[in-house]
Amino acid sequence: MPELPEVEVVRDGLARHVLGTTVTAVDVLHGRPVRRDPRGPVGFADALTGRRIEAARRRGKYLWLALDNGDALLGHLGMSGQLLLQRPGAPDERHLRVRLSLVEAPGSAGFETVASQPPQPAGELELRFVDQRMFGGLLVSAGGATLPPEIAHIARDPLDPEFDDALFVHRVRRRVSGVKRQLLDQTLVSGVGNIYADEALWRAGIHGERPGTRLTKRQVVELLQHAREVMTAALGEGGTSFDALYVNVNGESGYFDRSLHAYGQEGLPCDRCGTPIRRVAFMNRSSYFCPRCQPVPRRVGPTARA
């Protein structure tokens, strides 16, 4: 599933290929992905048509295209979403939900970086939102070009140069909530999902059910740094599979196969101590951890296994 590194790869691809283009048509094939747009599917399409794309920005797992009127096309890939760039006429993907027709503005150099692609009408391409499960979605954010108000509550992510480490440490240590739950709290830090939370906790040797109030400053600082490292590593690998005219979100990127130490490793020996990795239910999903490197805190141990 797309995590912060994959979303950043998409953002980067969009930045290199759709800036300066103008939206000439919008086709909403399924209403659900635009459910959060207050204008509805028709209003959504109308608000985009004729607009020029000026920037591609991201915060956490949200990304948006800044438009020439100060609005923004805000998107979230959810679990299974993809943003693909296709030539017009390419067969519809099975789960194609929204199609934006784009045209290069006269005089723009926007497409000249696209090499070795199939023949296509000059300056025309499609931006397609494909999403099997439709947890993701798109909306037009009024006045959202710089930062959409819809995501004003979303914290900066750990790779953001303006992320406030000290504030994060302070807030985590003030809450009794388990530290994994806090890592997943978008108002504290964004971009960390179930996979990166488990990986960062494994690297830090901290159990996710440890209350924030029971962690030292140093432990939280180190945990944050581990989250940065694991996401940076994934970003490096995610970027290598990027195809110029095919902005892809690959949930099976090599990174996940090669570099995971905890997530999805139930029963396999811990890469540090050999103890079998354990899996427990957590927030309607799963948590993976090494019971030796990440001992279950005594006070909450019984519930952590429930």
Place this chain on the structure above:
DNA sequence: ATCGCGACCTGGTTGC
């Protein structure tokens, strides 16, 4: 105010 949990989705896999 803060916290925790269930609903939302589909398709692949598992179990009976």
Place this chain on the structure above:
DNA sequence: TGCAACCAGGTCGCGA
């Protein structure tokens, strides 16, 4: 073999 149950999980809204 066929069908049902389960699982993946980010985000939001609701209830405690």
